[in-house]
Amino acid sequence: MGMVEFRAALDVLDAQREADTPDGDVVVEALATLKPNRTALLSRDDLTRMFAACYWALDRFAEARTAEPQTPGWRAHWICIGLIEATVTDDAAGYRAATQSGVNRYLALGFDRGGKPPEPVKPVPHVPMDLEEATGLVAPYLARLEAEIAEKPYSHLKLAWDVFRRPVAPFDVVFEHWLADLDARGVGTGDSLPALREAQALEKIAQEGRQVVGWQTCEDVLLPKLEHPHPMVAGCAGKLVGSLYTPDMDRFGNTTPWPLTKMMDHLTHVQGCRRAVAGGFVVAFDEMPYLVEDLGDAFDLDAWVMEILAHPLGEPYVPGAQAFWFHVHEYYWRDVDFMFGLLDAGHDWIAYMCATEGAELALVRPVLDRIVAGETELAEAARTFIARKEKSG
Amino acid sequence: MGAVEVEAALAALDAEMASPAPDAAAVSAAFGALENHRRPRYPEVHPFNEVMFTGEQIRGIFAHCYGVLDRWPDYPGGDENRDVWRLRWQVKTLIEGFFVDPHGDSRAFRQGSLDHVSAFNRPLPDYVSDPHSPLPHFPLDLEEARALALPYLQMLEARLDDAPLSHLPLCWSVKEHPAAPFDVIFNDWIADIDALGLGLGNTGEALRRGFALASLAQSGRQKVSRKAMDHEILPQFDDPHPLIAGCAGRFVGRVYKDTKRSFNNGTPQPLANILDHIGALATNRRAVAGGFLHGLDDFGNNVFVDLKKDPRLEGYDVDGWVMRIFADPVPEVHLPGAQGFWFPVHEHYCLDPPFVDKMIDAGLTWEALLCATEMQEPVDGMAAVLQRLAEVEDRGIADPARNCLERVYKT
Numbered sequence: 181m182g183m184v185e186f187r188a189a190l191d192v193l194d195a196q197r198e199a200d201t202p203d204g205d206v207v208v209e210a211l212a213t214l215k216p217n218r219t220a221l222l223s224r225d226d227l228t229r230m231f232a233a234c235y236w237a238l239d240r241f242a243e244a245r246t247a248e249p250q251t252p253g254w255r256a257h258w259i260c261i262g263l264i265e266a267t268v269t270d271d272a273a274g275y276r277a278a279t280q281s282g283v284n285r286y287l288a289l290g291f292d293r294g295g296k297p298p299e300p301v302k303p304v305p306h307v308p309m310d311l312e313e314a315t316g317l318v319a320p321y322l323a324r325l326e327a328e329i330a331e332k333p334y335s336h337l338k339l340a341w342d343v344f345r346r347p348v349a350p351f352d353v354v355f356e357h358w359l360a361d362l363d364a365r366g367v368g369t370g371d372s373l374p375a376l377r378e379a380q381a382l383e384k385i386a387q388e389g390r391q392v393v394g395w396q397t398c399e400d401v402l403l404p405k406l407e408h409p410h411p412m413v414a415g416c417a418g419k420l421v422g423s424l425y426t427p428d429m430d431r432f433g434n435t436t437p438w439p440l441t442k443m444m445d446h447l448t449h450v451q452g453c454r455r456a457v458a459g460g461f462v463v464a465f466d467e468m469p470y471l472v473e474d475l476g477d478a479f480d481l482d483a484w485v486m487e488i489l490a491h492p493l494g495e496p497y498v499p500g501a502q503a504f505w506f507h508v509h510e511y512y513w514r515d516v517d518f519m520f521g522l523l524d525a526g527h528d529w530i531a532y533m534c535a536t537e538g539a540e541l542a543l544v545r546p547v548l549d550r551i552v553a554g555e556t557e558l559a560e561a562a563r564t565f566i567a568r569k570e571k572s573g
Numbered sequence: 574m575g576a577v578e579v580e581a582a583l584a585a586l587d588a589e590m591a592s593p594a595p596d597a598a599a600v601s602a603a604f605g606a607l608e609n610h611r612r613p614r615y616p617e618v619h620p621f622n623e624v625m626f627t628g629e630q631i632r633g634i635f636a637h638c639y640g641v642l643d644r645w646p647d648y649p650g651g652d653e654n655r656d657v658w659r660l661r662w663q664v665k666t667l668i669e670g671f672f673v674d675p676h677g678d679s680r681a682f683r684q685g686s687l688d689h690v691s692a693f694n695r696p697l698p699d700y701v702s703d704p705h706s707p708l709p710h711f712p713l714d715l716e717e718a719r720a721l722a723l724p725y726l727q728m729l730e731a732r733l734d735d736a737p738l739s740h741l742p743l744c745w746s747v748k749e750h751p752a753a754p755f756d757v758i759f760n761d762w763i764a765d766i767d768a769l770g771l772g773l774g775n776t777g778e779a780l781r782r783g784f785a786l787a788s789l790a791q792s793g794r795q796k797v798s799r800k801a802m803d804h805e806i807l808p809q810f811d812d813p814h815p816l817i818a819g820c821a822g823r824f825v826g827r828v829y830k831d832t833k834r835s836f837n838n839g840t841p842q843p844l845a846n847i848l849d850h851i852g853a854l855a856t857n858r859r860a861v862a863g864g865f866l867h868g869l870d871d872f873g874n875n876v877f878v879d880l881k882k883d884p885r886l887e888g889y890d891v892d893g894w895v896m897r898i899f900a901d902p903v904p905e906v907h908l909p910g911a912q913g914f915w916f917p918v919h920e921h922y923c924l925d926p927p928f929v930d931k932m933i934d935a936g937l938t939w940e941a942l943l944c945a946t947e948m949q950e951p952v953d954g955m956a957a958v959l960q961r962l963a964e965v966e967d968r969g970i971a972d973p974a975r976n977c978l979e980r981v982y983k984t
Binding site: 220221223224280281283284285286287288289290303304305306307308309310311312313314347348349350352353377378380381382384385391393397401402420 | 801
């Protein structure tokens, strides 16, 4: 495994690009070979050839993106996406420090974990290209992302989030320029770059869980951010406010915050991205049961959830804070009465997500049957789900 | 500074270095412009890290750097050669700046400041002069980078005969703040010099283990058992490589800073026993003691004040321990990762002329000089000590002592 295999796979892909009728299986196999053999130290030539092969495959199998999973085209599409996105981020950054820590203990203290030396620390990725060349390398991919923004104004943010959180030079600068350019042209929400900066700042402070915030600062600075028009900023503000309420830390210093229940009530009055804010707030507690534990029995969680969902603005996928529906479907997956409540309120998709989360079919069948009878867009999905469950017994 | 200014600086270098007798001051000025380019940029001037060196520019910079080192191969003495001295220093800094991440130690701090500005709508704190810390980027292939670094590595290699630890500070920086692809290039080079038995012959292992020990000491969170301390850690004091011994000292010092918190099993040896153990080491005694004091006091306070009032050392002769450490005839070497022993000694004993006198009696004139010249205001009794030092034969000791007497004591 290594560069020999990587370059052999590139040769195969070059030949397929020249062929009159490329063989999908051969292409997928070659792309799949690139993935594990891609090192942190690819040469300029290797990178250029890999990106060229990926762009060709993405075009060649353009129709396959939404095709049946596991077809050659579908696999080729997603392997290419994975290769490109892994190259513009430092995908080992998340565990490099942990690996180094294992190596340190092994070397210094003899903690040999059963006699096996620890996994070596992965080198820092190297992109042997000028800024201009690197910009040219990813330009076709950024153009693809940009084309999606008209329909999905937040679709580019996940990758941009990863690029800034696990940066690889010079792609961090390439993305910064690109986002600034999108904003200057008013593409998407027109504030992608400042929104990312602000959301990442809020999320990082929430995640660190150390910052003491006086109540006055929370009220004057953080609560207004819950009304931020960008769901990513609002969601991360929700996460930071939620993190201040986690029980094992005195994060408000010697000031007195609103009680948790009052803050929960405040969230139901958020006019902007209410669901995003609530999703961020809950994830600060990890998941709903921990929040419920802190709230006590007197709090009517079901009613609170319905009030959050009552806000008409849907939930676009944004990075940084967990979507609200996710918490709901994890918590209510066996609560059929609540699922019916969701259906009554028109939240069919969330009810469907609850019902298909993992409970036995017999329990959730009435909910699914009602979705099927509704003849909405979800009916077919519910019908398929029931059939699959019945078949598997 | 933008791309145009970089090109202008390189053109100035081209012109000056092409002349039969390049002027060191002019060459230095052109390098100064390049240095400015590498400094972090202010956001209001450059909202992004817009200007990076291109591969072509880097080739030119390395060529000129090596041209300077060929043209002026040594650091010259004398005021008249100040330009050459500065120029060599600039070139060394510029080259080594490519090998490490120059913001590696402060990036997280700077980013944290920016996060607070953004999250809490605060102004940037005054103490953060520039929050931007671009990632290092070297836009050339591994093999070309290796070829560009090679002459510099050969220069380092050539010094190893006379100074077998002279390459360690740079190698440590590369390990601590890596900048791709030089982390890989240095690893390969270190393996090569170890295979050739250059230096002390085990640079790779010393760096890996020293770095591991220093990192654990710095984190301050690692717990140990008495068994691990006795069987795994203390034996590393006797490692022949001073880097391993010094960093082991630092780790043990960190553990003894708070034994209640740091030991998770077994009763630790008393602190006095550890000091005695260090005082009796056959090798690298100063390196271990320096590292130990570093671990006890990461923040560079006056560690001897704390030691002398530490209840664990009641009745212990700390001054005597210092002299036992100095009795090791092996001179102190500069080690990355573990503070030199002389440093905390001179910070504390600069106010203790009788002790400095004793150091002179013991033949420790260099150490005594550092103590006696530390304070920039008169210390009662220190003038006589400086006078003794001013009368020794070694001009490297006598001249600075005389200067200090003139500057501080004859006002």
